[in-house]
Amino acid sequence: MNDVLARLRELRSGDLPTHGGRTLAYVYDSGVSEVDEIAAAAHALASSANGLDPTAFPSLLRMENDLVARAAGLLGGTAATAGAITSGGTESCLLAVLAARDARPEVASPSVVLPETAHAAFHKATHLFGVRKIVVPVDPETFRAVPSAMAEAIDESTVLVVASAPSYAHGVVDPIPEIAAAAASAGVRMHVDACIGGWVLPYFAKLGAAVPRFDFGVPGVTSISVDLHKYAYCAKGVSVLLHADAELRRTHYFASAAWPGYTMLNPTLQSTRSGGPLAAAWAVVHHLGEEGYLRLAEITREAVTRIRSGVAAIDGLRVLGKPESTLIAFTAEGARFDLFTVADEMKVRGWYVQPQFAHRSSPMNLHLTVTAANRGSETEFLTDLAASVASAAAAGPVPVDPDVAAFVASLDPATLTGEQFRGLLAVAGLTGGAGLPERMAPINALLATASEPLRERLLTEFLGALYTP
Template sequence: MKLPETGWTRDQIFTALAELRAGDLPTEGGAAFAYVYDSGERAASELAAEAFRLFLGSNGLDPTAFPSLLRLENEVVGFAAAHLGGGLEAAGSFTSGGTESLMLAVKTAREWAREHRPHITAPEMIVPATAHAALHKAAHYLGVTLVPTAIDPISFRADVAAIAAAITPNTILLTASASSYAHGVVDPIAEIGQLALRHELLFHVDGCIGGFLLPYFRRLGAQVPAFDLSVPGVTSVSMDFHKYAYAPKGASVIVYRDKALRRHQMYACAGWTGYTVINPTVQSTKSGGPLAAAWALLRAIGDQGYLDLAQRTLDATRAIIGGLREIEGLRVLGEPEMSLVAFTGASPEFPLFALADAMKLRGWLVQPQFSGFGSPANLHLTISAAHLAVKDRFLADLRAAVAEVQTSPPDPGMALLLQAAAALDFSNMSEETFMQALALAGVQGGRLPDKMAAINGLLDALPAPAREAAIVAFVNDLYTHA
């Protein structure tokens, strides 16, 4: 991009931005079942935006310069600690999102082990196959060996026996989900907590997507297993506000059992010529906007307001799961405790990825998830309060789309594509060859085809390492200067 010789007018700028935004996923109205969380309350969104703008220029780097941010963070974390079953000694930090919160959980475990178990030189963390990829990312960034464990193939919950068998003298951290993203189920937290106590290990519960909503579901009568800091053995829990608290993106928290544990997540540096750096979280400079927006929404919506939003979300989830189970040809995976639902075809021959394309043509975004680790390929729905108003239309369109793809002739190109992919050696392939393989599915010049069934079928057929390499090649080609 080249800067304009003279600055654009406000109208020029916002006209251009509106044109770009027109091609994006809609964030309101209930059309999206992935990536966005829609309360359906425009006034709340506008209030959060105002609070965000008010603190946009403030910097959370130094609480002595911006004491307002210190006050806001203490109040938001205080709410989170109480909400997540923490006692008076619980302590935490506001972060930019679930990935940063999980990164800090792993960093804390690594530093705790360095202090309390200095003999461990090759630390390991145990991660069920359904745990969020951000835990894999944290292990990769922080030099901790990730030890994956099996899940129950029916319930899709973590297998406690497999976790117990994976514990070694090098283990520093156990992890579990409340709930898992892929299937919306809560792992057996109490049983894993007992393992943590028995082996004197830290145990982090990833409640990024479920930590806020599940306590409200429990109050509404839903069967929600105990998962938070009240469970013996749990030493930390993460929770996102930009999911079911409906705050703007960039709002999460990690809460520890006590301050002594939180100390291990912090970083300080006096070994340079500038000011002494102290960072409680990964970021140094950070806008106060997301924090102020989250604080404002918690105050504005209040406990009863969030309980009402949770009721709408629970009603929508139950209606959609019930509707899915009535559609011949589809099968719901597991028994979701959260408002996250995965469904697949009743037979392996069902054209699942074509169904995602058919729903997209009808104006709905459903998220494909690939097969592996005991879970078949499926389509994923993230259900929020706004979906209650559109659930009947969604289910009607889904029934029509299922009938359409079941009666459509098989795509001959798909069979040829998978046959060609089977002949490729993905273990020793250059990036250029990966791009050629993606071109077989219609991906060229960093652009995706309108219909994704072919590329999703290709990616699902690849082993996980080859799939990762293919996606890296594509994204590396996608992000380039204009």
């Protein structure tokens, strides 16, 4: 056993750090040491239990109902509020779309209205469930959804309207009351994607922050998603999908007696579900409690405020929009340096910041997910960021051969063969094998010249190369 665990530790040594606030994407670190221990112990106690049948494992049913009730209480729910525990934010968003679609079987070609800043999980949902997506431009300065434009996009085919609290890309909260009012007026469901903000914005409000309204207290909001593995600081992957009442939830349930085995009953997309993540989340939420989450929100808010103001003070950087939660996106002013190089320089200094490609009104930028673990290291982070910008400025913009850029821009991914894609991946430096090179700026600069469909296909092919034994 020790040999196997030693090998696992060796494998993990090449991963990004999940603690200490050095990885500002993908992971959420409370900085409270015993949280991991409690989660691991609870996970071990319940990992063999199967959520497929709550009558066989009533402990899981009890814990799920408890977590749903706690989320509902935090987000303005009532005694009628119902919910489900899912594997993560994407599954919660998928189920919100599925429930809305199946509640309107009379609509021949159902559609979902969403701002262009809505999470890609909703694009995945429309793809999987055969629902048309109506993407509405946002305000190019604030990056918030425009209520009048959202209202105009609603028609007789609309089964769901989506808004974010906050949006992932820029960390801003959409004007939920106005959008929900438009949806309610049209008799359409309204989903608030609060996967990131749902467990932290209410505590910000309790601390005196002017948090925009987004929960069930807003008339017209019919469902909300909130991830416990984000700012509830639980182990992955646990999310909660809340509905204003149980009738709204019913249409993402699945049942089948049309086979000779047991009657299959699923409240989520999964059938077998380990009790481990659920028990780990339940234990962490009970351990931290109201006072613990309020304190974590307080120190997270302090870190966000200091980092946001520090980024804005660095010559050549501009914070996008006015972020109200824990996410910050910033871009470069002028063409003195390349942000992809800044990301590389930050990695050399021990920080991971997430590059985001340009899309419509949003310029290419770097994204930060700030957690409680970043409190206390803000000065070090900002010092290293300023040094990384200086290094990037000294290096200058990343050159991309104009002929290569023109060639890439002209390609149609629908006409390329697998062999041609492998050739393009080799040119781009994305060959799979050991993964990615240390310096990503040249690759990202080339990918930025590709159309979005081509970039999607290239990265899909690269993913396939990575997942090759």
